Amino acid sequence: MIFDRPTAYELLDAVSIFLEGKIKNELPKHLGFNLQIAINVINIVKREIKSGKEIDETSSKLISDLLEDEDTMKSLADSIKNKTLDLEDKNLQSALLEITKMKLSVDNPKYSTYKELIE
Amino acid sequence: MSEELKESISELLLAENIDGEITEIIPLTGGASAETYKFKVKQDWFVLRKGSGNTSPLAILKKDEAFIQNEVFNQGAPVAEIVAVSNESSKLTDAYIMKLVEGESIARKVLRDKKFSQARKVLAYECGQALAKIHSVSLESLTKVPRNDPYQSLENLYLTYQQFKQPLPVFEYTFRWLKEQKFQEIEPTLVHGDFRLGNLIVNEEGLAAVIDWELVNIGNPIQDIGWMCVNSWRFGITEKIVGGFGNLEDLLQGYTSVSNLIIDEQEVKKWQVFGSLRWGVICLIQTYSHLNGPTNSVERAAIGRRVSETEIDMINLMFLGGK
Numbered sequence: 001m002i003f004d005r006p007t008a009y010e011l012l013d014a015v016s017i018f019l020e021g022k023i024k025n026e027l028p029k030h031l032g033f034n035l036q037i038a039i040n041v042i043n044i045v046k047r048e049i050k051s052g053k054e055i056d057e058t059s060s061k062l063i064s065d066l067l068e069d070e071d072t073m074k075s076l077a078d079s080i081k082n083k084t085l086d087l088e089d090k091n092l093q094s095a096l097l098e099i100t101k102m103k104l105s106v107d108n109p110k111y112s113t114y115k116e117l118i119e
Numbered sequence: 120m121s122e123e124l125k126e127s128i129s130e131l132l133l134a135e136n137i138d139g140e141i142t143e144i145i146p147l148t149g150g151a152s153a154e155t156y157k158f159k160v161k162q163d164w165f166v167l168r169k170g171s172g173n174t175s176p177l178a179i180l181k182k183d184e185a186f187i188q189n190e191v192f193n194q195g196a197p198v199a200e201i202v203a204v205s206n207e208s209s210k211l212t213d214a215y216i217m218k219l220v221e222g223e224s225i226a227r228k229v230l231r232d233k234k235f236s237q238a239r240k241v242l243a244y245e246c247g248q249a250l251a252k253i254h255s256v257s258l259e260s261l262t263k264v265p266r267n268d269p270y271q272s273l274e275n276l277y278l279t280y281q282q283f284k285q286p287l288p289v290f291e292y293t294f295r296w297l298k299e300q301k302f303q304e305i306e307p308t309l310v311h312g313d314f315r316l317g318n319l320i321v322n323e324e325g326l327a328a329v330i331d332w333e334l335v336n337i338g339n340p341i342q343d344i345g346w347m348c349v350n351s352w353r354f355g356i357t358e359k360i361v362g363g364f365g366n367l368e369d370l371l372q373g374y375t376s377v378s379n380l381i382i383d384e385q386e387v388k389k390w391q392v393f394g395s396l397r398w399g400v401i402c403l404i405q406t407y408s409h410l411n412g413p414t415n416s417v418e419r420a421a422i423g424r425r426v427s428e429t430e431i432d433m434i435n436l437m438f439l440g441g442k
Contacts, residue, residue, distance in 0.1 A: 034417060037417050037418050037421050038417050040421060041420065041421050041424075044421075072286075073286045074286040076286075076288040077286035077288045077290075077291045078286070080288055080291040080292050080295060081294075081295070087295060087296060087299070092292075096288060096289055096434060097434055100289055100427060100430045100431050101431070103427040103430070104427050104428070107424040107425070107427045107428070108425070108427070108428060111431065112350065112355055112357040113350060113357070113428070113431045113432050113435050114428075114431055116357070117431070117435070
């Protein structure tokens with residue numbers, strides 16, 4: 001990496017702490033609501049920077065275990081659509097579950113169903 | 120607020136013999152394809168609902184909304200009384216005015232504020248009653264409402280999903296799973312299409328009014344019950360299946376106090392899966408209106424990352440035995 005610190009993650013961290021700590025309570029209600037969404041978005045990007053690459057690799061591996069010479073979300077979606085894969089296939093079900101859990105770990109790890117399933 | 124808007128409202132009211140100056144006008148949040156304002160004339164508060172020009176592929180016109188709301192009002196369901204509807208010559212083009220119903224529509228407040236604790240106890244039962252009344256509206260005059268059987272609804276949803284060209288294996292799985300289900304055949308009824316907290320006005324006694332009729336359609340009535348049970352509409356209170364406040368037995372008891380239809384809980388579950396999928400597709404619609412549209416919206420951008428919430432709910436229902 002040629003870039004100096006702060007890293008991309010550390011920069012976003014500084015921004016989100018600033019918004020949360022200094023700006024949020026200064027705003028009228030309706031803008032506060034939108035600011036909270038903006039803070040959530042920054043947190044998604046932070047989590048994606050941290051674990052996105054690994055999740056991508058793990059997902060490709062899960063898909064190629066099912067489909068042999070293909071490893072993309074598109075090829076998995078197509079194989080379900082054109083009925084190459086059986087809905088009752090336990091490996092398919094567990095791959096979908098694992099991939100979706102990893103998506104949630106970035107998108108919204110506080111989501112109720114996700115929290116129940118990782119406990 | 121612009122004088123022009125006030126003038127257009129006064130014109131519409133005058134046609135219904137309501138005369139007087141608009142003394143206050145306040146914008147409200149009102150769904151994706153509507154602008155909503157509340158305003159005061161003399162001592163009375165009214166609500167204007169107006170097409171925003173930003174039409175959703177699933178939404179009907181505002182004046183058709185008003186027509187339906189009027190039919191539902193006549194069935195005795197809790198809805199606001201329609202006061203005036205725009206016509207061709209009105210500057211408001213597609214809009215209507217109704218009486219304001221006092222109460223709270225913000226889900227978080229209805230679910231958590233102490234003053235609604237009594238209301239929360241009766242809300243599931245009253246929602247069941249209201250749905251049964253909505254489902255009893257005569258379909259004869261509702262020629263402009265889209266009509267679909269479960270499989271057509273699925274097909275329409277699939278076409279919408281497909282146009283975004285975003286491959287979602289869980290969506291593909293769920294579409295196939297739903298197509299393989301045998302949906303109980305029920306005489307089609309009017310379906311609200313978005314019956315959940317956020318679109319219900321609740322006061323301290325219970326349900327005061329059902330609002331936001333833009334996703335109304337004619338189809339299987341259990342669609343509305345399944346939608347109400349979708350986890351996204353429990354706002355974090357997962358253990359209360361109905362809207363985060365009630366249980367299904369209470370809702371069904373309220374329903375059967377009005378209607379003769381016997382509802383099987385397994386059917387509700389299928390429609391709950393359908394509901395999660397439908398909400399997922401609506402998230403896509405909103406996301407892509409941000410990505411492809413002229414205006415930047417952080418809210419709509421963020422909703423793209425809520426698609427995975429619907430996916431985990433579908434998986435949980437279809438093969439993990441979740442509720």
